[in-house]
Amino acid sequence: MFAVLKTGGKQYKVQPGDVLRVELIAAEPGEKIQFNEVLMIGGDKPVLGAPLVDGAAVQAEVIDQIKADKVITFWKRRRKHSSKRTRGHRQKLTLVRVTDIVEKGADKTGVKAAIGTRAARLAAHDAPAAKATKKAPAKKAAAESKE
Template identity: 70%
Template sequence: MFAVMKTGGKQYKVQSGDTLRVEKLAADAGEKVQFNEILMLGGNTVVVGAPLVDGAAVQAEVIDQVKGDKVITFVKRRRKHSSKRTRGHRQQLTLLRVTEILAEGAGATGVKAAVGAGSVAAAAPAPEAAAKPAAKAAAAEGADDLKTLSGVGPALEKKLHEAGVTTFAQIAAWTEADIAEMDEKLSFKGRIEREGWVDQAKDLISK
């Protein structure tokens, strides 16, 4: 029997005994996790979900937390002559071994559901998180118009505000690590450097 499961925004066709790498999960080596988003089951009878197969699951044992192969990105800033940078990135992954494919009864197994590491952080905010909306609203009163930056529209400006970025001075002070972190938060990898936000912010402050 095989199953087509979904995790980390990707689909995987797996069988019992398969080893695979998926987007990082909140689990330690040796733990058993269960994937409940099953799109299809195959074997003697093929079952296609609508969109998921009710009661089906894939169970797996976490072997280790690993990093993927290094991916090299080359960034050339628009309208900035001789301004370019090459940097590498290694995606954090979880190495799994599939132990069992369940056609039914997924809800009664007692095995914890596989959850992405980022989802856990979002689901368990820090105690002071409740006070953040008021703080952001107060900060917004003295905020700069971030839409002045190339490539920033109302939706992206809102995301920046939610991340606590409200002024050009903050952007002008970003380090490479800050840029990499913000790329992840905004889900627009490379845009900050491609549009030259840091240089634009510095120019706007100096005016």
């Protein structure tokens, strides 16, 4: 059995046991996640989604958060402008191992949904703010007890 899932603007054909390098996902290594955007389930009785298969999901385990190889871009303006610019970029990726393909009842499994890159970046930036908000309720509780 195989499934075609969509994550990070790309589509992947997966089977249980496959290891994928996908765009950054907000999850820690060792955590179990679930891809809910399944476009097709193949096997004895293939099921095509329109656009998604209802109730289907692909469950995976996060192995590691990695970076891709460095991509270097170089610009040079010719003639009378002697300017050059070099810039490098390393894309952040998540390494996952597919553990199971769920055909029906994916919403009842209780596994955390795979949240994509934008949410992962926001979660990384909000982590220091979350620590600050934990201290704020203690001050509010003290103020309420004085009233």
